[in-house]
Amino acid sequence: xxxxxxxxxxxxxxxxxxxxxxxxxxxxxxxxxxxxxxxxxxxxxxxxxxxxxxxxxxxxxxxxxxxxxxxxxxxxxxxxxxxxxxxxxxxxxxxxxxxxxxxxxxxxxxxxxxxxxxxxxxxxxxxxxxxxxxxxxxxxxxxxxxxxxxxxxxxxxxxxxxxxxxxxxxxxxxxxxxxxxxxxxxxxxxxxxxxxxxxxxxxxxxxxxxxxxxxxxxxxxxxxxxxxxxxxxxxxxxxxxxxxxxxxxxxxxxxxxxxxxxxxxxxxxxxxxxxxxxxxxxxxxxxxxxxxxxxxxxxxxxxxxxxxxxxxxxxxxxxxxx
Numbered sequence: 668x669x670x671x672x673x674x675x676x677x678x679x680x681x682x683x684x685x686x687x688x689x690x691x692x693x694x695x696x697x698x699x700x701x702x703x704x705x706x707x708x709x710x711x712x713x714x715x716x717x718x719x720x721x722x723x724x725x726x727x728x729x730x731x732x733x734x735x736x737x738x739x740x741x742x743x744x745x746x747x748x749x750x751x752x753x754x755x756x757x758x759x760x761x762x763x764x765x766x767x768x769x770x771x772x773x774x775x776x777x778x779x780x781x782x783x784x785x786x787x788x789x790x791x792x793x794x795x796x797x798x799x800x801x802x803x804x805x806x807x808x809x810x811x812x813x814x815x816x817x818x819x820x821x822x823x824x825x826x827x828x829x830x831x832x833x834x835x836x837x838x839x840x841x842x843x844x845x846x847x848x849x850x851x852x853x854x855x856x857x858x859x860x861x862x863x864x865x866x867x868x869x870x871x872x873x874x875x876x877x878x879x880x881x882x883x884x885x886x887x888x889x890x891x892x893x894x895x896x897x898x899x900x901x902x903x904x905x906x907x908x909x910x911x912x913x914x915x916x917x918x919x920x921x922x923x924x925x926x927x928x929x930x931x932x933x934x935x936x937x938x939x940x941x942x943x944x945x946x947x948x949x950x951x952x953x954x955x956x957x958x959x960x961x962x963x964x965x966x967x968x969x970x971x972x973x974x975x976x977x978x979x980x981x982x983x984x985x986x987x988x989x
Contacts, residue, residue: 668909675901676917682898684924687757688932689886689894690747696874696883699744701867704854707736709891710847721841723830728842730826732849735899738819739763741854742812751809754935755801757925758794759813765791766821767915774825777910783955790919790951796944797922801937824906824915831907839904840896846903847895916955919948 693702747756768787771777830842858867874880905914923945929935
């Protein structure tokens, strides 16, 4: 992974780590499923009018939207509404990284290097240490729902990866924006069925009349623009350029930001054990994303397209990959 792309990955880490604070603020006012639908609806309406659909197979767009959009946030928002602590949620959701690696190996036949596997194992060990330290603060159901959200995210990663592999030269940002179209109607339908047909719209109508309303609207704006458009756009770009097993471990750094932000803003104070686990996560994720790999094949380079020839040459010299 090039230095520029690694910086893009770290930007995603910060945006997504702070995103959990925005989620907590939004859930203080909106029902969880409606809140999830609203965050995507804010993007979907202008996308349908102004953004051309990316030239990728519809099945991968639907997989991306169903996994990353519907499953991840339906489960995550519900878990946090049921009492999942903000910092712990940012940790457990990163189960998407090992889920993605496993799905990439099984579904995409991506080979994992020994150093990469070792780095991922160390990062998972760090997550386990933090999880064991924090599990006492959450009941089992929210933890299981958050794990289900991580699995949904992993399937979304596979959809994004396949879209990039099957459609060289596509615009990653357009894919991210159109992914936001997929979850809106299914999440609205789920909200009406589970939360009641009027509860979400009533909360939206009272957004300017209650104390929790304006902060919730700001949270929606942050989640939609910074976390989804910017963060997910960069994430899709990285998933389109590198194997899933190389990009996914970067998400293991998100709980470091999430736990620190929850500590500073919500007074969710981590223990020394949790901080130690965070350091282990950083070390493992760094090893998993910086270990050199074998040189790529000419066929793989060709899939990058003529526009990426110079970048591909620089990457092969610096960090050759499969």
